[in-house]
Amino acid sequence: MIYIIDFGSQTTHLIGRRVRDFGVRPEIVLPKEALSLIKKNKPKGIILSGGPSSVYGEKALLVDKKIFSLGIPILGICYGLEVVGHLLGGKVASGKKKEYGPTSIKILAGTSVLFKNIPKKKFKVWMSHFDQVVELPKGMVGIGSTDTVKYAAFSSEEKKIYGIMFHPEVHHTEYGKEILRNFVFNICGEKPVLGKEKIKEIKKFLKQEIGDEKAVCALSGGIDSSVSSYLTHQVIGKNLTCYYVDTGLMREGETKEVINTFKNKLKLPLVVIKAKKEFLKALKRVIEPEKKRKVIGEMFIRVFEREAKKIGAKILIQGTIYPDVIESKGTRHAEKIKTHHNVAGLPEKHGFKIVEPLRMLYKDEVRQIARELKFPQEMIVRHVFPGPGLAVRIIGEVTE
Incomplete structure (x- = not known):
């Protein structure tokens, strides 16, 4: 089972659909309920969805940072990446420009399991954001960048915590399914149930x-x-x-x-x-x-x-x-x-x-x-x- 913490994204259910297509059960949960449910049901992985808020907003949706110490793999998508960066001590700020649409990401030197078996070092992705992580939390390394976002992807391979600024769940992103598949199977160790x-x-x-x-x-x-x-x-x-x-x-x-x-x-x-x-x-x-x-x-x-x-x-x-x-x-x-x-x-x-x-x-x-x-x-x-x-x-x- 993969938990998806819903921060109000238009594509939260699409993330769930992608996971389900792999033959794995997704469960969408709310930020306030997430920690207790995760402790109770012990999912194999956690995905933090995108969302329309800023992590500094008055009504910002955040999650208890204790989820990062449970030893369960985590993938933050867009706003979810910002939540990871903010709660683990990095810095989130307004980007050079707001982005909504296609851009190209360049995979940086070194290998991450998240990008395993992706044949290109540069490929098209879909962005939808106005903030970005400008300083990484301690222990995180950048694994992908675009012309306007230095840390378009980062990770702690040791702790299995990942963040990506783009949306792998939408069909506009090249290799989006492969990235989610890598997280679900190669990082979380899930097994499919189909037919x-x-x-x-x-x-x-x-x-x-x-x-x-x-x-x-x-x-x-x-x-x-x-x-x-x-x-x-x-x-x-x-x-x-x-x-x-x-x-x-x-x-x-x-x-x-x-x-x-x-x-x-x-x-x-x-x-x-x-x-x-x-x-x-x-x-x-x-x-x-x-x-x-x-x-x-x-x-x-x-x-x-x-x-x-x-x-x-x-x-x-x-x-x-x-x-x-x-x-x-x-x-x-x-x-x-x-x-x-x-x-x-x-x-x-x-x-x-x-x-x-x-x-x-x-x-x-x-x-x-x-x-x-x-x-x-x-x-x-x-x-x-x-x-x-x-x-x-x-x-x-x-x-x-």
Whole structure:
């Protein structure tokens, strides 16, 4: 596991995605919580993200400097480099000029594991900064520079602490993935978990979370809830019941297609709940799309509560994926894009333990798991149709 400390960068989640693409689990944490979580969970490495602040600002986001004495490899990116320089006794100041865009970095004499197997000594990188480290902390050496930034990269190979002023996570940076791969594998010593190993990991998680209890799954017919349901059924068998709620706000022929797919092809225990009247009643006089999402989120959970109570199930399986979390304001320093009915749209009080086996995966990763599970191709490429369905596409009040 690699911890990413989020200082409010626009690309924090992209760093996480790059790490995940290597088959390694990233965990995004906040600066104030970082030290206690690191001590508790002992990640193999720590990445300090970029951010819009100055380390000298009134509301500067910093981290407890004790993380540098834990013996865990650290990579500071952009603002993260400045945090390393500032907290370890170096000097951060305004640069000759603010930079946003491409430049070239020159790798300095000597070798760093961070730049292992990179064929060029000079290559294109992407910068986005106004401050820079002008004096290195004791024990650090410069390993890369640009025309305007003397210490565009520095390191303590002995302590495995690294800083780079550019963004390796963006595709504009040449060899960015190679640099992150060097940190994750050659410096942190992580091992990848991909393909069938990833499926085993998810099943292990489900077994730990559910045990011998009964569970219900919120099945929409989309790839996320489908994979969640299928894997859960493989783990707990007859203890799973899948509920598909026909809200009356579906695409034409949707319910018939879902019944055919899940009863005849995937052989899942499917129960169809006709709830058109309930949903239309709840949406009466609701105009604003964000309010519709929240109304629908609560309606779903109340319907599942009612039906689950009949069979004595207290665990709800959801097909939540990571973009749902991100768009619903996944961290304190992020902005909300929209409320997802299965994340921020859920009521605070409900009677379930919610289990989300795909919560940290992206859509394409879920599709890849579906391929591993031999899902029908038409399911894998099925066009996305979120739970609120036509309700948020209808301008104004939803009526019959």
